[in-house]
Amino acid sequence: QVQLVQSGAEVKKPGASVKVSCKASGYPFTRNAMHWVRQAPGQRLEWMGWINAGNGNTKYSQKFQGRVTITRDTSATTAYMELTSLRSEDTAVYYCARASRQLVGDFSYFYMDVWGKGTTVTVSS
Amino acid sequence: DIQMTQSPSSLSASVGDRVTITCRASQSISSSLNWYQQKPGKAPKILINVASSFQSGVPSRFSGSGSGTDFTLTISSLQPEDFATYYCQQSYSTPWTFGQGTKVEIK
Numbered sequence: 001q002v003q004l005v006q007s008g009a010e011v012k013k014p015g016a017s018v019k020v021s022c023k024a025s026g027y028p029f030t031r032n033a034m035h036w037v038r039q040a041p042g043q044r045l046e047w048m049g050w051i052n053a054g055n056g057n058t059k060y061s062q063k064f065q066g067r068v069t070i071t072r073d074t075s076a077t078t079a080y081m082e083l084t085s086l087r088s089e090d091t092a093v094y095y096c097a098r099a100s101r102q103l104v105g106d107f108s109y110f111y112m113d114v115w116g117k118g119t120t121v122t123v124s125s
Numbered sequence: 126d127i128q129m130t131q132s133p134s135s136l137s138a139s140v141g142d143r144v145t146i147t148c149r150a151s152q153s154i155s156s157s158l159n160w161y162q163q164k165p166g167k168a169p170k171i172l173i174n175v176a177s178s179f180q181s182g183v184p185s186r187f188s189g190s191g192s193g194t195d196f197t198l199t200i201s202s203l204q205p206e207d208f209a210t211y212y213c214q215q216s217y218s219t220p221w222t223f224g225q226g227t228k229v230e231i232k
Contacts, residue, residue, distance in 0.1 A: 035221070037169075045161075045169065045212055047221040061220040095168055102175055104156070110216040111159040111174035118168055 002026035004096050004116035011122045012086050019082040020119045022096030029077040030054040033099040035112055036070060036081045040092040050099065051079060086123045093118040127151050127215050131224035137232040144200040146227045148213035153193045157217035160189055160198045163226075164209045172211075173198065203229070 007021040022034065035050040049060035051070040058070050064083070072079045079096055097112035128151035138144050148158065156176040161169035171180050173189040176196055186201045200207055208231055213224040
């Protein structure tokens with residue numbers, strides 16, 4: 001079955017970096033984009049960016065531009081999200097999510113149909 | 126960025142009730158609107174995409190409607206397993222954005 005398995009919880013000090021992995025299985029990895037979404041305690045979901053798993057092209061939210069890097073290793077069918085210069089406000093659960101496309105007429109509609117279980121990142125001195 | 130606003134932020138309802146959640150976008154997003162269900166400590170689960178298309182395995186009591194800026198998620202007869210938080214999300218343009226969530230609680 002299609003699944004995304006994320007790496008384990010992390011505790012980091014302010015100013016450090018964190019790299020979260022997301023291993024995909026059960027589908028052709030390069031066929032779908034992979035998105036990263038985070039959720040701080042009690043907050044709404046927040047989109048961080050995505051990677052085209054086929055060609056490696058990326059797009060990031062302006063909020064995280066310069067601090068986030070999303071990469072992938074096609075041989076390992078794994079996507080990665082690295083966030084640098086961590087601060088306490090980055091404490092959150094980080095999710096990877098596969099994007100799928102539905103074609104309606106000439107228009108493509110995208111949605112996140114498979115999610116990892118989440119990786120808790122705690123930033124504390 | 127496109128702002129997504131849901132109402133209400135929370136509601137109390139009984140099993141069997143009809144529940145309606147609305148989502149408004151700050152600009153037209155055509156039908157690029159998805160609905161997710163999230164239970165405590167779990168990842169979100171897609172319910173509806175393209176405003177009104179069911180996902181495989183989602184009970185038929187869930188339905189979505191709308192286009193442009195105004196959208197609705199309806200649960201026709203609330204079941205015990207439906208108590209959760211529901212989020213709308215636009216995929217019309219990046220950054221993709223979510224509503225603040227609607228928490229459906231037991232009355």
